[in-house]
Amino acid sequence: MNLSDEQVLAMAPDESSRKSGKDLANPAKWVSKGVSEIALWGECQGSGSKPYQTQIDTGNMAFKCSCPSRKFPCKHGLGLLLLYARQRASFPEEAPPAWVSEWLAKRAEKEEKKATTAAAPDKQADSAAAQAKRQQARMQKVSDGTHELLRWMKDLVRNGIMDMPEKDPSFFENMIRRMVDAQAPGLAAMMRELADISYFHDGWQSIFINQLTRIYLVIQGYQHLDQLPSGLQQDIRSLTGFPVSQEELKEQTGITDTWQVLGKQTTEEDRLVVERYWLYGVNTQRRALILQFFVRGQSTLANTLTPGSSIQAELVYYPSAAPLRALIKQQMTVPANHSFTGQANWQEVVAAQTETSSVLPVYNDQVYTIAHLTPVWHQEQWWLQDNQQQLMPVKKTFQHIWKLLALSGGEPLHMAVTGKETQYEPIGVWHEQEYKIL
Numbered sequence: 001m002n003l004s005d006e007q008v009l010a011m012a013p014d015e016s017s018r019k020s021g022k023d024l025a026n027p028a029k030w031v032s033k034g035v036s037e038i039a040l041w042g043e044c045q046g047s048g049s050k051p052y053q054t055q056i057d058t059g060n061m062a063f064k065c066s067c068p069s070r071k072f073p074c075k076h077g078l079g080l081l082l083l084y085a086r087q088r089a090s091f092p093e094e095a096p097p098a099w100v101s102e103w104l105a106k107r108a109e110k111e112e113k114k115a116t117t118a119a120a121p122d123k124q125a126d127s128a129a130a131q132a133k134r135q136q137a138r139m140q141k142v143s144d145g146t147h148e149l150l151r152w153m154k155d156l157v158r159n160g161i162m163d164m165p166e167k168d169p170s171f172f173e174n175m176i177r178r179m180v181d182a183q184a185p186g187l188a189a190m191m192r193e194l195a196d197i198s199y200f201h202d203g204w205q206s207i208f209i210n211q212l213t214r215i216y217l218v219i220q221g222y223q224h225l226d227q228l229p230s231g232l233q234q235d236i237r238s239l240t241g242f243p244v245s246q247e248e249l250k251e252q253t254g255i256t257d258t259w260q261v262l263g264k265q266t267t268e269e270d271r272l273v274v275e276r277y278w279l280y281g282v283n284t285q286r287r288a289l290i291l292q293f294f295v296r297g298q299s300t301l302a303n304t305l306t307p308g309s310s311i312q313a314e315l316v317y318y319p320s321a322a323p324l325r326a327l328i329k330q331q332m333t334v335p336a337n338h339s340f341t342g343q344a345n346w347q348e349v350v351a352a353q354t355e356t357s358s359v360l361p362v363y364n365d366q367v368y369t370i371a372h373l374t375p376v377w378h379q380e381q382w383w384l385q386d387n388q389q390q391l392m393p394v395k396k397t398f399q400h401i402w403k404l405l406a407l408s409g410g411e412p413l414h415m416a417v418t419g420k421e422t423q424y425e426p427i428g429v430w431h432e433q434e435y436k437i438l
Contacts, residue, residue, distance in 0.1 A: 002336065003085045006437050007308040010264055011061075012078055013071045013273075024079025027090060035084065035091040041100045042080045054080050055100045057107060059333070061304035064103055072294075138183050142240060145182025146219045149175060149191075153216060161208060165199035186241030190215050217362045231321035235360055244318055246327055254316035254329045257281035258337055259288065262367060262416040263427030263437055264307045277305045278367040278418060278427065279315070279326075282337050287367050288315055288326040307437045308428065310337045321359040324366065338435045340414045342369030345386040353420060365418050367427075372412035375404055384424060387412065395425045400438040407431045 012018040023029075024044065031051045033042035038059050043051035052067040054076040063073035073081075084091055096104065152175055172195035179188035194211045197204055221228060221236035228236065238244065259279040267274045277290040290305065305311065313331035317323035343349050349368050356363050372387040375394070382394040382401055394401065407413065407429055414430035428437045 003081070003306060004308065004436075005082060005085060007306050008078060008082045008085055010307045010437055011073055011081075011304070013073070013266075017071055017073075017075050017078060020075035021078025021082055024075055025082035025086060026079075027083065027087065029079065030083070033080070033083075033091055034094050034096070035088075036093065036096050039096050039100055039104060040080065040084055040091070041096060042076075042083075044076050044079070052076050053099055055103055056081060057104060060107075061306060061333075062107065063304075141182050142184045142222065145179055145184050146187070146222050146240075148178060148182075149187065149215070150219050153212065153219075156212075161205065164204075164208065169195070184241045186239045187215065187218065188241070190218065190239070214362050221362075229321065229359075231319060232360065234319040235321055235362070238318070238320075239362060249316045249318065249327055250329055252316050254314040254326075255281070255284060255286060256312075256314045257284045257286070258334060259311050259313055259315070260337055260435065261305045261307050261309050261311065262369070262435075263418070264305070265418065265425075265427070277307075278416070279305075280367070280369060280416070282310075282339060282341075285341055287324060288317070289324050289367070290328060291325060306333075308336065308435055310334050322356045322363060336435070338430065338433060340369065340371070340430050340435075342371060342414070342416075344371050345388050346370070346384075346390045346392050347388065349392075363420065365420050367416065367418050369414065369416050371414050373415045373417075373426075374410070374412045375401065375408055384415070384417070384426070392424055393422060395419065395423050398425050400426075403438055404429065407436065 009018050009021065012021060029044055031043040031045050034040075038057065040056040040058055042054050044054055045051045046067065052065055054063075054065045054067075054074075056063055056077060063077040065074045065076045067074055067076055069075065095101075172191060176188050176191045176195070179185070179191060190211070194208065194215065197208050197211065218236060218239045221232070222240050225233055225236060234244075259281055262278045262280055264278075265276045267276075273294055275292040275294075277292075279288040279290060280286075281288070310333075311328075311331045312334045314329040315326040316329050317326045343352065349370060352368070353366070356366070370384075370386065373384045376383050376385045376391070378391065381396065382398070383391040384394060385391050404426055415426050416428040416435075417424040417426050419425055426438055428435055430436075
């Protein structure tokens with residue numbers, strides 16, 4: 001493991017954990033500590049009589065601690081990993097103590113049992129006829145819901161949108177609940193994004209109409225599903241809210257490559273945390289999005305990826321007209337690869353988006369690696385300028401502009417960004433032959 005402070009702190013669930021983790025990256029705080037080929041552990045003296053036992057599975061980057069915190073990872077896990085990143089020589093290499101070995105054994109047993117269960121036939125499985133009947137009933141409910149939503153949207157357009165800022169929250173909430181009842185959670189989420197648009201800045205009308213158009217396209221796609229190409233059918237079903245079986249995906253042959261973990265973005269709504277990991281294949285030059293969902297306080301995740309690191313992994317892409325989302329079938333950590341390949345300028349990015357849009361009109365944020373971008377201040381906002389003097393605006397919600405400016409110093413940098421159309425957020429830069437996360 002060769003992690004920087006930034007990579008460790010990027011795993012923090014929030015700012016308070018990040019600050020507390022820094023405070024605990026102090027040898028005086030730890031009663032004992034050690035490292036082996038597969039684990040890192042330590043005992044941190046807290047306010048109680050017994051020290052907290054903190055342990056990390058370094059192969060899968062999984063954390064466990066005896067403290068009462070429900071955050072993942074907790075401040076002790078962050079502090080221990082940060083201390084190791086700074087003072088590796090202070091950790092004696094030895095066999096793990098019993099409390100660490102037992103945890104590792106339970107993890108291995110759980111993974112083996114999960115694999116066995118997945119491989120075994122389900123004796124309780126419904127008949128194919130029963131499954132088909134339930135699927136047909138759900139599709140009918142979704143169809144009824146989309147027709148109702150379409151009528152609501154047409155009424156909205158007829159009446160105009162200029163009074164949107166004065167609308168009561170129930171104006172949207174009733175239709176959001178209706179989509180949930182219609183078993184179309186994807187459309188409910190898109191409606192929630194529509195309701196959350198801020199009406200207190202210039203240009204909200206364009207953002208509102210753009211989101212309304214996206215919802216309209218998904219509805220039209222669903223109502224004419226059998227007329228669409230197979231890949232686009234899968235996209236429309238996914239955007240509507242139909243799940244894809246991960247177990248079936250794992251049975252497929254994936255794409256094996258060395259993947260750079262370019263960055264991580266975390267959002268939260270009603271205690272449901274969504275983690276987005278953006279990957280780039282060194283040899284295949286494929287881009288990938290790994291999505292993980294968990295409830296705040298949940299102690300385990302399917303994968304814990306470290307932004308700025310690299311993994312050797314087999315990825316299986318979800319079916320799509322323009323595949324981006326993927327799941328990790330198997331992985332192992334390898335030394336970080338800091339090589340750069342990508343688009344030469346914004347014109348190439350626009351061309352790539354045009355190609356995506358031609359097969360998937362309703363696409364979400366993408367990830368791009370772009371050469372020689374410079375942050376510049378123009379017309380009261382920040383932009384990214386390429387080597388042809390073309391500009392693209394930085395998202396106004398981007399919080400790390402000063403770190404980007406410090407690394408750039410006014411000079412162009414190779415950069416990884418996420419976004420689409422005319423809004424982008426830098427997530428990392430290549431600086432002095434290394435990839436640094438923002």
